[in-house]
Each structure stands twice: as structure tokens, then as C-alpha cells.
Amino acid sequence: MNWKAPFVVIGVLAAGYVAYPYLALTQLVDAVESGDPAQLEPKVDWPSVRQGFKDDFNGALAARVSGQPDNGFAALGLALGAKLVGGAVDALVTPEGLTGIIQAGRRDKAAAAALGSSSGLSSPAPTDNEGKPRHTHVVWAFFDGLTSFTARVRGRGEADSDPPVRLRLQLEGGRWILTRVFLPVPSNEQ
Template identity: 30%
Template sequence: MRWWCLFLGLVLAWFVYSLSPYLALYRLSEAVRTGDVAALSQRVNFRTLRLSLSRQATAAAMQAIEARPDLSSRDRQILTDAVASLVEPVVGTLVTPEMLVDLMDDGWPQRLGVTRPEGGASPKDRGLSGRTLSELFALARTAEMRGFRGVVFSYPPDQPRERQYRLRLRLRGFTWRVVELDLPADLRDRISQKLVRLPGRTEPRP
């Protein structure tokens, strides 16, 4: 009888664990939908998220600089130094509870002053949405487990890969927290343009 109770307890624990990342995703989407920055803050590791976004922004800015054939070596170095010094303040502006709600509710950080490209999905189709069972199931189907303590969700689930966000959650203690957010290509490009146009940029030589 004791072994049977232990077996049932293990099965129940595994069942609860298996459902827990999806419940965390639902609560995160509800916090975004309602603009509950306090609830969102409890579900985000801001340090690791800031590092993740800084790497993405720096890589995109470096690609944008390398793609400019009209820049001299000196101009490239000046822009590279400017990006290195400015990426942290820009990303720091993005990684706040209010800005994350702004980013995740419709897929674009209007408060950052980054212009949205024309065409593509409409704003309502770019956010993290789990308001209905069908939306939750669609998000759940994108889950990619990373061992026992990590999971990645891609949203919007019906968009092509280059237009999706990839949200990585990691289990710490009994709470799943956002540790990384891979941005879609168009948003990375817009942020990189903002970086290379900030003070410190020089005009191409004639």
C-alpha cells in the first residue's frame, strides 16, 4: 500500500510538473493582456533577459554596419565603438516591466520610438495571446523542452519563423521565469538602425 501511494504521488507530481510551464505561459499572457506589471515582474529574470537582448541588438547592429559599403574603416570603428557604449542604455530602456508589456501585447515597443515596418502581420496578430483555449493550444504546440528546467515557446504560432518571438522560460524553485526573448528579424533590424543612428555616428565620406 505504501509503495502504491508513493507511485501515485510520483505520477501526480509528474503531471503537475508537465502542466506547470503551460500554466506559467497562460499567467504571463494574462499579465500582458491586463497590463499587470507587478505580475509580469514576478515572472521575468531581468538580468538574463537584458543580456539576451543586448547580444541580439549588438549582433544586428554589427551586421548593419558591415553591410554599409560606403563607410570607411574609420567610420566603421567609430560606429562600432558607439554601438558598444549605447547598446546597454537602449536595451536597459527596453527591459522594464512597462516596456515588456508594451512589447509583448502587440509585438512592438512603441514607447522605445522604434517605427513599425509597413506590411506584414497586423499589431493584434503579433502579441502574446492566450485568451482562448484555441490560442493556448496553438501556443502549447510550439513548446520545445530544454531538459527538465527549460522550455521555449514561439509566438505568434501561425507566423513564419522570421516573424516569430521565441520565449524561453526556466524553472527556478517552483516558478517558471522568462530568461530569454529572441526577437523577430524585422524588430532586430529596426533596433539596429536606431543604434547606428544615435550620437556618435559620422556621415559617410564623399
């Protein structure tokens, strides 16, 4: 038996492990670009993504209320706001909605798309101001840990100076799937 064979096998397995999340990310971006819910559905852990949005929005709501004087109305507003946010997130974070969020990129564009469409978030125009096709593209991607992978993507309607959307993929059941979407927070917001 050749003594190099185990090292070759280990090298091939390691290379496959490193390449696998990049392949999964490429397939996720392709599914987003296609706009086909059937392609996107199995690539996303929907309960986890919805909970992440709820946590982000409830945290932002709590931060706004914390600056208010102590009174019962602020607590009531926070409780009602959390309930409304939960319902809105459940209704909007669908394959179509997630496609719109990733393609639109920024929170203000995603919110405008949500308000303008009764079926969730709509996709932005597929061309930039000069008529050239713009596609969702990966700005940066790398491992956070052995089973966690983060990517920053910029939507087709975003300029290079706009902050990217951050996606987290987790290795679950032998597959890399999207578990979290972090919308960019503009620096002028508190």
C-alpha cells in the same frame, strides 16, 4: 502497504512537473494582457532579458559592420553603437516595454511603438480590423530541457502569417520565470 502507491505518487509528481511551466506561461500571458507592471515584475528575470536583447542587437550591429571595409571608423561605430544599444535596452525593457514587445510581436511594430511613446513601448489596439478582440496567444510551447521551456506567442495585433515572438522560461528557485525574449527576424533582413 499497497505496491501501486509509489507509482501513483510518481505519476502525480511527473504530471505536476509537466503542467507547471504551462501554468506559469498562462500566468505570464495574463500579466502581459493586464498591462499591470506589478503582476509582470516577479515573472521575469529582468537582467537576463535585458542582456539577451543587448546580445541580439549588438550581434546584428556587428554583422552590419563586418561587411564594411576595415577601418577605424567601423570599429568606433561598433563601440559607440554597442553603448547606445545598451542604454536604450535598459530604458525600454521594463514591465510596460516588455508588454508592448510581446503584444506588438514584430520588431518593426515594437520600434514604432517605442518611438511614439515617451514612457516606453505602448500597447497596440486591442481589436483587429473587423473589431473582434485579439489577445496575445500561445502558438506553440514545449520543454527544451529539464529546466528550460520555450513558447512561441503571437501578439494581439499580429496576423496568423506573422512570425511569433519566442519566449524562454527557466526553472529557477522552484519557479518558472521568463529569462529570454527572441524577436522574430524577417527573412529579408541580413
